[in-house]
Amino acid sequence: MTAINPRPSLRPAGMADAAEITRLCAELGYPTSLEDMTARLGVVLSAGDRQVFVVEDGHKLLGWIGVELRTSLETGRKAEIVGLVVDADARRSGTGRRLVSAAENWVRQHGLDAVTVRSNTVRTESHPFYEGIGFVRRKSQHVYFKTLE
Template sequence: MTDALTLRNAHAADAAEIARLAAELGYATPVEAMSERLGALLSHPNHHVSVAEQGAALLGWIAVEHRCTLESGERIEIVGLVVDASHRGGGVGRMLVADAERWARQRGFEAISVRSNIARDASHPFYESLGYVRRKTQHCYTKTLAP
């Protein structure tokens, strides 16, 4: 008999598994750094992180943020979603997105947004199948600052 898949809020002790999953998408992060980041987000009311768990393993996680910008005001945005490669296509991502949407509704929002890297081909039809509509394409720039 296999353990049931459960959805729950992330805990500080999940840092190693969250880091492992993030590395699957190319975001290799030392566990100590992930632990610090997770601690900061878990203690902030404008952030929500949930995990899909089966037995002792995390099969995925989602991070959602209530943000406010000058140009568009307040909104809820999915800022990270990872499902273990061996469990993709099995409903874990849908379960995590549904949790993010539930969190947004609880906060009084009628919409939620997500950004998806153009290189993540599989994620685009996934979000579209959930009713998300592409609004724009953009470039992301980074500049390393001199000390």
């Protein structure tokens, strides 16, 4: 008799996920050290206005999503997905949809009825994904960066 593999589990991230989140960030083009990721994850997980969810298959993460609440003077309180990475081998498996759904539920639990996501113009494979799950493109913008001396 062949064992049936259970569906990969979706859960809030924990500090033990730092190494796998580091691996997935590198896959997306944001390499970092485990030490730096552990520090960042500690800050994010201890803040009440941010959450990270992961999909895990055994001891391997198939993806993660970060979502946070923000309050600005011009728009008030809003939610934004600030990161979404799905392992290259797990893409088109429903993992991304599950992660976005978890983030949307978390946003609803915090009393909001909308969420924003920003996607780099060069990530053309991501745009149809977001549009396919109901996101509507609102605008394009330039992002400026300055190193402070």
